Amino acid sequence: MIKNVFADTVYVEVIVDRVEPENAPFVKDELNHMVYTRFKGRVVPKDQAGSQLRVTYTGSTFTPLAYEDGYVTRYRANIRVRFDMVTKQGRITKLINAVHEADIQASSLYSSALRTEAIRKGLDKALDEFLAYVSAKGMLNGKQGAGSK
Numbered sequence: 001m002i003k004n005v006f007a008d009t010v011y012v013e014v015i016v017d018r019v020e021p022e023n024a025p026f027v028k029d030e031l032n033h034m035v036y037t038r039f040k041g042r043v044v045p046k047d048q049a050g051s052q053l054r055v056t057y058t059g060s061t062f063t064p065l066a067y068e069d070g071y072v073t074r075y076r077a078n079i080r081v082r083f084d085m086v087t088k089q090g091r092i093t094k095l096i097n098a099v100h101e102a103d104i105q106a107s108s109l110y111s112s113a114l115r116t117e118a119i120r121k122g123l124d125k126a127l128d129e130f131l132a133y134v135s136a137k138g139m140l141n142g143k144q145g146a147g148s149k
Contacts, residue, residue, distance in 0.1 A: 010041045011049035015056040026120055027057055030127055052086040060119050065101065076101045077115075079122030083130050094133055098126040 012032055016024040032043045046052065058080040066074035079098040085091065100122040104114050 008041050009044045009048055009050045011046040011052045012043055013046075013052070013054045015054065017057055017059040019059065022116060024057075027055060027123055030124065034127055034131065051088065054084040056082040056084070057123065058082060060122065062115065062118070072104060074101065074103050075118070077118040077122050079119060079126060081123065081126040081130075085134070092134075092137065094130060096126045096129050098122040098129065100125060 012028065014024055014028045016027060036043065041051075060077055060079045063076045063078070064072040064074075065076055066072070077100045079100065081096045081098065083092075083094045083096065085093075100118050102114070102118060102121075
């Protein structure tokens with residue numbers, strides 16, 4: 001199904017919000033892993049690639065959902081990611097807003113680390129949603145190709 005959309009060789013480019021550059025290596029590693037394990041492809045330089053994937057992490061917002069003694073104890077992270085693919089069939093763009101909700105201890109000591117972890121989990125959800133989207137596109141293209149024979 002995915003093979004109907006992607007070539008065997010993929011170039012991956014990650015653009016990350018300048019406010020949170022610590023997530024760039026994570027996003028790049030996750031995408032490379034996804035291409036290798038889920039797409040069964042190889043990550044290669046741009047000039048050798050049959051497909052290209054650009055992922056732009058455009059930031060996140062945090063909404064407190066519950067408080068205890070003045071501290072946030074539950075929050076929702078909204079992560080915005082844009083996927084641009086150049087494939088065998090042409091160009092595909094998909095905007096994804098991933099949501100991650102979690103509990104947090106009533107202490108400010110862990111808030112920075114938990115913020116980063118929430119962003120990473122949200123990015124992971126966005127990658128999963130993107131994979132499902134690409135799989136569905138592959139199925140549709142495969143059926144259209146099979147029906148025209």
